[in-house]
Amino acid sequence: AQKVTQAQTEISVVEKEDVTLDCVYETRDTTYYLFWYKQPPSGELVFLIRRNSFDEQNEISGRYSWNFQKSTSSFNFTITASQVVDSAVYFCALSGPTSGTYKYIFGTGTRLKVLA
Amino acid sequence: DTGVSQDPRHKITKRGQNVTFRCDPISEHNRLYWYRQTLGQGPEFLTYFQNEAQLEKSRLLSDRFSAERPKGSFSTLEIQRTEQGDSAMYLCASSLGTGENEKLFFGSGTQLSVL
Numbered sequence: 706a707q708k709v710t711q712a713q714t715e716i717s718v719v720e721k722e723d724v725t726l727d728c729v730y731e732t733r734d735t736t737y738y739l740f741w742y743k744q745p746p747s748g749e750l751v752f753l754i755r756r757n758s759f760d761e762q763n764e765i766s767g768r769y770s771w772n773f774q775k776s777t778s779s780f781n782f783t784i785t786a787s788q789v790v791d792s793a794v795y796f797c798a799l800s801g802p803t804s805g806t807y808k809y810i811f812g813t814g815t816r817l818k819v820l821a
Numbered sequence: 822d823t824g825v826s827q828d829p830r831h832k833i834t835k836r837g838q839n840v841t842f843r844c845d846p847i848s849e850h851n852r853l854y855w856y857r858q859t860l861g862q863g864p865e866f867l868t869y870f871q872n873e874a875q876l877e878k879s880r881l882l883s884d885r886f887s888a889e890r891p892k893g894s895f896s897t898l899e900i901q902r903t904e905q906g907d908s909a910m911y912l913c914a915s916s917l918g919t920g921e922n923e924k925l926f927f928g929s930g931t932q933l934s935v936l
Contacts, residue, residue, distance in 0.1 A: 709863075738922035748910065749824075750864070750927040757922070796863050805877060806921035807852070811863030 707732050707804040709797050711812035718787050719820050726782045726815045728797030734758075737801030739773065739780045740809065744794040756780065758801075787819045823847075825928035827913050833934045834903055841899045842931045844913030851918025853896050854925060855888055857881065858910040867911075870896060871918060903935045 708731040718724045730739065741753040754764065756773055764771045768785045784791055794814045804810050826845045834840050846853045851872050856864035867886070868878045872893035882888075885903075890896040900907055910930040916923040 714861075740924070742927075747929055748912075748932075749929040750912070750914075750925075752924045752926070755922070755924050798863070800922045807854070807869050807877060808866040808879075809864075809925065811865070813861065813863050 707734075707799055707801065707810045709799050709810050709812035711795075711797055711815050713815045714813075715816040715818065717818040717820060720789060721786050723783060723785050724787050724817065724819075726784075726795050726797075726817065728780045728782065728812060730778050730780065730797070730799045732778075732799060732801055732803065734801035734803050737799060740798040740800070741771065741780075741782050742796045742798065742811075744796060744814070746793070750796065753782075753795075784817075787817075789819050789821050792817055792819045825913055825915050825926050827911075827928035827931050829931055830929065831932045831934075833936065835936050836903055836905060838903055839899065839901045840903055840933065841897050842911055842913075842933075844896045844898070844928060846895070846913070846915030847926055848894075849917070850915035850926070851893070852916045852923070853890055854914040854916075855896070855898055856912040856914065856927075858912055858930070859908075864912055867898075900933075903933075905935045908933055908935045 710729045737758045742750040772781045796814045798809045798811045828843045854869040855867040858864045870890040885901045912930045914925040914927045
């Protein structure tokens with residue numbers, strides 16, 4: 706079965722702290738894709754990153770970084786020096802042949818609150 | 822260029838009524854998706870279109886639900902005889918449609934409340 710688990714329901718940090726959001730996935734596919742989306746209070750999910758299963762290099766984009774480890778089936782997301790504008794719900798998602806390459810399996814999300 | 826737009830943003834209806842939502846994708850996008858999101862959950866796939874063809878439907882999409890994309894541009898999602906369990910955020914997304922596992926561009930959703 707395809708499944709995405711985001712065990713952290715809600716995290717609160719003080720501005721400028723670093724924070725890591727965990728994502729653990731399950732799949733039998735050998736080729737699959739992982740995503741992170743941000744959902745601010747406006748409701749619109751905003752794409753952050755897409756990573757395929759053959760690319761285990763970590764990625765950094767400004768204050769954002771992602772750590773992909775196939776050995777532990779994890780795709781964690783770190784925000785460095787968090788800001789109030791980072792407050793949102795963050796979703797990890799998975800797609801692959803088993804679920805359908807056009808059907809994305811989302812986790813339940815992690816609500817991040819960054820306090821000034 | 823505007824993003825994906827959805828109308829209305831909010832809809833309150835009484836149980837048993839029919840409702841219709843509209844989604845306008847990004848103009849050059851061939852694929853259009855509908856997802857449903859309930860409180861505290863992630864989005865769940867409902868259906869997707871490649872141009873005007875509806876290629877996959879989730880089991881979540883009961884007979885009371887129908888989606889169309891008549892000219893391969895905008896799409897409508899209709900729910901007939903609404904039930905309280907239909908209360909959710911209905912999200913539309915689109916993608917270029919040139920490959921697989923593409924990144925999705927989402928609209929802000931239609932929040933449905935069935936009383």
